[in-house]
Amino acid sequence: MRAFAAGGTGIPGRTGVPRPGRPEKPEEALAGEFEELRPLLFSIAYRILGSVAEAEDAVQETWLRCAESPTRPDSAKAFLSAVVTRISINVLRSARVRREEYVGPWFPEPLLTDPYQDPERSAELADSVSMAALLLLERLSPLERAVFVLREVFGFGFPEIAAAVGRSEAACRQLAVRARRHMDAGRPRFEADRRERDELAGRFFDALARGDVDALRESLAADVQLVADSGGKAPQWATGFFGAERVTQVIATLVPPFLRIGGVVQPHQVNGQPGAIFRDRAGGVVNTWGLDILDGHIQAIRTVSNPDKLDHVGPVADAFAVLRDTQQAHRHDAH
Template sequence: MAETSDSMTFETMRGRLIGLAYRMLGSMADAEDAVQDTFVKWQDADRARIANPEAYLTTVCTNRCLDYLKAAHRKRVDYVGPWIPEPLQIEAGADPETDMERAQSLTTAFLLLLERLTPKERAAYLLREVFGKSYGEVSEILGLREASCRQLVSRAGRFVRSQSARATPTPEQQDIFLRAFLSAIETGSPDELADVLAASVQLRTDSGGKAAAISRVIEGQEVVNFITRAISRLWDREQIVELQINGMRGLAQLDDGKVVTAMTLGFTDEGKVDQIYIVRNPDKLERLAMPTRHDPSNGALWQ
């Protein structure tokens, strides 16, 4: 009975651990590995000495993610072209605008913003601001003094607020861009598209060297030219579907029913698109056809 109860305790926490690990690592595959490592350690632990299983599991998972981030930093040096987090198809609820506000911490733009924080800043910020842990809990999880954790969260918070990556576009603003984008690739005309792009717009493509892609970030007018001249030739309108990707509406290109390209967006506070993220690395698209449930009340992710 005790073993069954311990398994139930872990399963109750699994979604929250996956949600934390995915936000930390930007990869569902790595997140699942980190959570599996956490499960193994949980099985081997002396549960009689664990007063708070939730705190214990969160601590083990967080520190396993920090280990993964050290290894990931070395891997990124050799990564071919820009790196973009693995896209997830997040099930939409009844209220798209509310869903978007609740899923801000899953958007591609926000996950990439986290990449610019130190690993411990990232962990402290997520634990405090996304998962609602007290500073005392964050201190215990990271093994740091509470004052140090406050500094980490404060520094990370100032950086996040200074960026536009947490801008929340309305459903109408998302719809306007998607219509303009599809019109541009159908007609080759840049006029409607140019009106919805920020002057500083950037486009990056992640293929990991495993598919045809631009190996550098392009900006401004070059983005418009690329969409109207290159994407309009390469994307078959009949093979494009709209998906809810990382809490925001995006597009996927299919080939014989298989996702070969996914596009997500970043918006300015004024509702214009300033970031276009295109993922073509097949390793990152394998699970996009499988919807992921997000529980906004606790950040959990379930597939």
């Protein structure tokens, strides 16, 4: 991810590390605190926005505002978290209009690695970044979403949340209750065990590589859905494919010839869940797949092929050309 490239801070003209042999200046200390908190700030912004690029921009804007502030905050964490939250709320409000006009289904930008880790909140962090959870968060108002993320995911106290969103503590508690009610209503009744989930995903991708149609079908729920987010800028799969037989047919038709023309299916965690990155023969990113697994079966396969949402993953392939070559290989096999 661009903002977390090794050896750089992403702050023009600042390394965050004081030069040896001279006292540390206040702005250098502030830059150092910012760099330590950057993973947290990005993780807050991403969960509010569902966009890697917008979250990175929100973090950078947070630094600019912090650097321009004439005073040093008592708590850098509270201050910077509040600033990035306010920025993210404003961006989300304008983004809602664009998403209403979006071509086809809208999914969050795939996140391969969450830069923020906290062993005490690992379960909340992993759950909150999944595609399913982020799509549930889309149902909330921007304020509800921000309050839920700060409270339920990162464990902020209501005084800090109130300062961040510009509402009273009582109002924030009400927002938190409403948000939790909406989220709980949309969650699946049974969560998959992480080890069992990963094992099932492994069997699924092994079957994919072997072209084992029966094993593929067995791994899918009867009402499984395969849905793609192309944004009108990559091949669009109508409104999606539904049911184990139809989804198996689509996968068995497209994936084997894709592999024969040099395509690669690279299993990889996507938004904290089992998934894969599809690459063309040159290594360009065609799309990502994310799997929703519950009750021992794959319930949904969500693919992101909109090139605007993939450039942080790597160089993006020409998905139309890849599909054309894949279909040509399939027709050749049929004859």
